[in-house]
Amino acid sequence: MVRFILRRLMQSIGVLLVMSLIVFAGVYEIGDPVLIMIGPDATQADIAATRGALGLDQPLPMQYAHFLKRALSGDLGRSYAYSTPAIKLILERMPATFELAFAAMFIALLLGIPLGLWAGLKPDSFAGRTIMTGSIFGFSLPTFWVGLMMIMLFSVHLGWLPSGGRGATTEVLGVRLSILTLDGWRHLLMPAVNLALFNLSLLIRLTRAGTREALLQDYVKFARAKGLSQSRVVGVHVLKNILVPIVTVIGLEFGSVIGFSIVTESIFAWPGMGKLMIDSINTLDRPVIVAYLLVIVILFVVINFGVDLLYGILDPRVRMSEGREVL
Amino acid sequence: MTELAAAANDVRWGDSSLWRWVRAYGSSRVAVFGALLLSVIVVLALLAPWITPQNPYDLATLDLLDSRLPPGAHASSGHLVYWLGTDGQGRDLLSAILYGLRVSVGIGLISTLIALALGTSIGLVAGYRGGWVDALVMRLVDIQLAFPSILLALILLAFLRPGLSNIVIALITVQWAYYARTARGAAMVESRREYILAAVGLGLAPWRVVLRHLLPNCLPPLIVVAALQVASAITLEATLSFLGLGVPVTEPSLGLLIANGSQYLLAGTYWISFFPGVALLATIVAINLVGDQLRDILNPHMQTL
Numbered sequence: 175m176v177r178f179i180l181r182r183l184m185q186s187i188g189v190l191l192v193m194s195l196i197v198f199a200g201v202y203e204i205g206d207p208v209l210i211m212i213g214p215d216a217t218q219a220d221i222a223a224t225r226g227a228l229g230l231d232q233p234l235p236m237q238y239a240h241f242l243k244r245a246l247s248g249d250l251g252r253s254y255a256y257s258t259p260a261i262k263l264i265l266e267r268m269p270a271t272f273e274l275a276f277a278a279m280f281i282a283l284l285l286g287i288p289l290g291l292w293a294g295l296k297p298d299s300f301a302g303r304t305i306m307t308g309s310i311f312g313f314s315l316p317t318f319w320v321g322l323m324m325i326m327l328f329s330v331h332l333g334w335l336p337s338g339g340r341g342a343t344t345e346v347l348g349v350r351l352s353i354l355t356l357d358g359w360r361h362l363l364m365p366a367v368n369l370a371l372f373n374l375s376l377l378i379r380l381t382r383a384g385t386r387e388a389l390l391q392d393y394v395k396f397a398r399a400k401g402l403s404q405s406r407v408v409g410v411h412v413l414k415n416i417l418v419p420i421v422t423v424i425g426l427e428f429g430s431v432i433g434f435s436i437v438t439e440s441i442f443a444w445p446g447m448g449k450l451m452i453d454s455i456n457t458l459d460r461p462v463i464v465a466y467l468l469v470i471v472i473l474f475v476v477i478n479f480g481v482d483l484l485y486g487i488l489d490p491r492v493r494m495s496e497g498r499e500v501l
Numbered sequence: 502m503t504e505l506a507a508a509a510n511d512v513r514w515g516d517s518s519l520w521r522w523v524r525a526y527g528s529s530r531v532a533v534f535g536a537l538l539l540s541v542i543v544v545l546a547l548l549a550p551w552i553t554p555q556n557p558y559d560l561a562t563l564d565l566l567d568s569r570l571p572p573g574a575h576a577s578s579g580h581l582v583y584w585l586g587t588d589g590q591g592r593d594l595l596s597a598i599l600y601g602l603r604v605s606v607g608i609g610l611i612s613t614l615i616a617l618a619l620g621t622s623i624g625l626v627a628g629y630r631g632g633w634v635d636a637l638v639m640r641l642v643d644i645q646l647a648f649p650s651i652l653l654a655l656i657l658l659a660f661l662r663p664g665l666s667n668i669v670i671a672l673i674t675v676q677w678a679y680y681a682r683t684a685r686g687a688a689m690v691e692s693r694r695e696y697i698l699a700a701v702g703l704g705l706a707p708w709r710v711v712l713r714h715l716l717p718n719c720l721p722p723l724i725v726v727a728a729l730q731v732a733s734a735i736t737l738e739a740t741l742s743f744l745g746l747g748v749p750v751t752e753p754s755l756g757l758l759i760a761n762g763s764q765y766l767l768a769g770t771y772w773i774s775f776f777p778g779v780a781l782l783a784t785i786v787a788i789n790l791v792g793d794q795l796r797d798i799l800n801p802h803m804q805t806l
Contacts (some may be wrong), residue, residue, distance in 0.1 A: 189644055197656070314785045316736050316756075318743045319778035322763050326771050337767060426647075433649035437740055441763075452744060455659045463659060470652065478647050 182482060186475040193471045194245070197464055198238050241464075250468065251461030255454070260465035264447050268469075270340060271446030273351060274438065275431045277362055278369035279424065286374045287420070290381025291408065297386065305378060312375030317434065321368040321441040328364060335364050338443030365442040369435060373427050380423060384416030391415075425481035429474050525798045535790025542784050546602040553596035554581055558751070569770050586772040588761060594772065597758055598780050604754040606784065608665075609735035612672035617727045619673065620680025625711055625719065627681065628688025639685065642678040650675045650737060658746040668747050672734050683726050687719035694718075721799040728792035732785045739781055755781040 232240075244251070250261045293305040329337035340361055351358070388394055389412065397411045436448030443449070447466060454462040527533055550556070568591040575582055585594040627638040645653070654671040661667040691697060692715060700714045739756030741747040743763075748754045753761070755777045762773025 310789065311786070314732070314782065314789050316739055316778065316781055316785070318740055318756075319759055319774070319781065322759065322766060322774050323778065326766055326774075330767060330769055330771075429647070430649035433652040436651065436655065437744065440744060451655075455655075455746070467656060474647060 179483070182479055186479055189475055190468075190471060194242065194468060195238065197467045197471075198241055199234070245468070250465040253454075253459055253462045255457050255459045255462070260459075260461035261469075263450060263462055264465050264469050267445060267447040267450050269351065270444060271432060271435050271439070271448060274362065274365055274369060274435055274444060274446060275428065277366035278431055278435075279373065279428060281366055281370040282373035282377055283424070285370075286377025287381050290378040291385055291413070293378060294382040294385025294389070295408065297382070306382070309375040309378040312371050312378075315371065317368060317371060318437050318441055320371060321365075321438060324364050324368060325441070336361050338441075340445055361444075365438050365444050368441070369431060369438045372434070373431065376423065376427065377420065380420055381416060384419060385412055388412045388415050421484065422481060425477060425484060429477045432470070432473065522798070526794055529794055529797075532790055532794030535787045535794070538783060539787035539791055542602065542780075542787060543606065545599055546606050549596075549599040549603050553593070553599050555593040555596045557592045557597040557600050569765060569773070572772055572776075585776045588758070588773045589765060594758075594776055597753065598755065598777050601753055601755040601758050601777060602780055602784070604748060604752055605735050605738060605756070605781065608669060608672070608738050608748070608754065609731050612669045612738075613676065613727055613731045613734050615669070616673045616676035616730075617680050617723065620677035621684045621716075621719075621723055623677070624681035624684025624686075625688045625715060628685035629692050629707075629711055629715060631689075635685070638681060642682050642685075645678045646682070650733070651740060654737060654741055655744075655746065658741060663746045663749065665748055665752065668738060668741060671741070672737060675737065676730055676734060679726055679730060680723060683722050684719055687722055688715055691715055691718050725792065725796040725799055728795050729789065732788040732792065735781070735788070736785055755784075 241251070248261065249259065252258065253260045253263055256263060289305050293302040296302045297306075325337045328335045338361075340358065385408075393415075394407060394411055397407045402411075432448075435444075435446060436451060438444065439446045439449040440452050447469070450462065451466045453459075454466070526536070545552070568587055568589055570587045570591075572584060572586040572594075581593065585598065588594055588597060623638055627635040654675050657671040657674055658667060661670065696718075697710065697714055700710045705714075738747055738754060739759070742754050742756030743760040745760065748757055750757070758777035759774045759781070762770070762775070762777070765773055
């Protein structure tokens with residue numbers, strides 16, 4: 175176990191280093207930010223001065239070495255657009271993204287598992303079929319378009335919910351949260367549902383497949399033969415055994431929810447780090463792009479590491495050396 | 502459909518024949534509907550320049566006075582009815598959607614085919630050779646698949662800058678790993694079978710063993726993955742274009758049409774975003790229905806998820 179953890183740790187650090195190099199080299203290629211930052215009437219000397227001040231006049235390997243040295247001490251450079259440390263910008267926006275992602279995951283779980291159980295227990299009923307058809311749509315529907323249509327219906331036509339922004343926030347332990355106020359909830363609901371759609375469908379299908387498989391197992395037949403009630407058979411014997419794949423998927427999908435929140439945040443003007451990333455790409459704000467990508471890579475490495483460990487703990491049958499099969 | 506049927510026939514699965522294959526496909530009415538819908542969409546996209554009432558790229562035919570007209574409105578010139586309304590530039594939305602369909606489906610197909618060829622080659626070699634090649638490739642695949650495709654594509658496009666060929670490159674980079682993993686898995690199973698051992702024993706060159714004997718027998722799962730991946734490629738392209746990182750404004754795909762409409766959404770002008778989205782949805786649903794049925798026929802052991 176210790177060897178496994180150490181090996182995975184080494185791999186994670188390797189991934190981080192490689193990614194930082196790729197990200198840095200790639201971002202360097204996307205264009206000269208100086209020309210965008212200063213006005214069109216700037217003289218050649220002004221341009222050179224700005225370039226020198228930002229350290230952009232040095233050769234690329236030197237810039238990377240500097241960057242790495244500073245990155246290790248937590249300094250990922252200053253945003254060109256905001257003139258504040260890039261990492262600070264990202265960390266400021268992070269709670270909003272996490273709040274959105276957690277809300278989306280919560281909605282997906284709250285609806286997905288019961289619906290999946292239902293569809294698994296009664297696969298040929300009308301409700302079962304409807305749930306499955308719905309989940310196919312959940313997979314097929316382009317998320318961003320659904321988001322727009324939600325705005326059209328609930329904000330423009332019905333006027334029930336605001337079309338964007340975060341609403342009133344309350345500060346908890348230094349972090350601003352929307353979920354504690356009614357206005358915050360009204361703002362959070364649509365983006366969260368939009369972001370939840372894909373995972374909701376995934377959970378429905380996973381739960382349904384797991385339930386159908388479990389129902390055929392001897393332990394379920396035995397539990398039934400013992401005369402246990404349906405709710406106990408389903409609630410304890412079936413649910414417990416389908417929880418392992420579900421937990422794994424939730425762990426892995428949390429990363430992709432963070433990734434996809436870029437789209438959702440852009441549609442609903444949710445001030446998270448995904449929106450910041452898109453804005454930074456458009457303004458060629460290199461340090462922010464680099465900082466965002468590195469934060470995301472670290473996040474993913476941590477998530478995958480955690481899921482690997484959790485998987486090994488939850489299911490002793492998994493051979494550690496083999497690793498997991500990504501869905 | 503006919504290429505797939507032919508491909509299915511070529512690989513000679515024991516007693517299967519084209520007719521048997523078609524009948525198996527037709528056993529699901531929903532799948533037949535999907536195939537029909539997909540054929541209609543492809544035909545419409547192919548014939549777009551000849552059947553659309555207007556060339557949406559020809560600025561001379563556009564009339565700014567006609568911008569943002571609701572569906573069913575008459576053109577100010579009187580000759581034309583805008584069945585699905587017009588967009589912000591006075592473009593007939595129906596024409597723009599059919600042209601957009603060409604771009605979307607074209608990008609999806611091209612990137613999927615190239616990724617299929619690339620990923621399959623890498624996966625076959627990895628699975629057949631084993632050893633460090635295999636370890637390296639699989640490590641790379643694992644790392645890549647741990648990141649959501651949207652993020653990977655976004656990073657690439659942030660570096661490469663938006664554009665038609667760059668979005669194809671991004672989609673290929675995102676997709677190859679799926680095929681590499683599938684091909685590698687199939688190759689590992691197949692390369693232990695007698696016919697491969699026999700081919701090796703006959704002293705055939707390795708490339709011949711891989712191309713003539715291994716590849717055809719690894720095809721069924723690859724076809725299934727490819728069929729379903731076209732849909733995700735189209736969705737991903739639409740999403741990227743929506744974010745402004747995809748196709749150029751001169752050749753709008755469905756995603757860009759939706760993005761163009763989104764700025765009028767709050768003013769209640771729904772159709773500019775709505776109808777391209779419906780076209781996109783129909784395309785993706787049709788492809789998924791066909792892909793699901795292909796999976797059921799070609800690969801009954803694959804878990805339905």
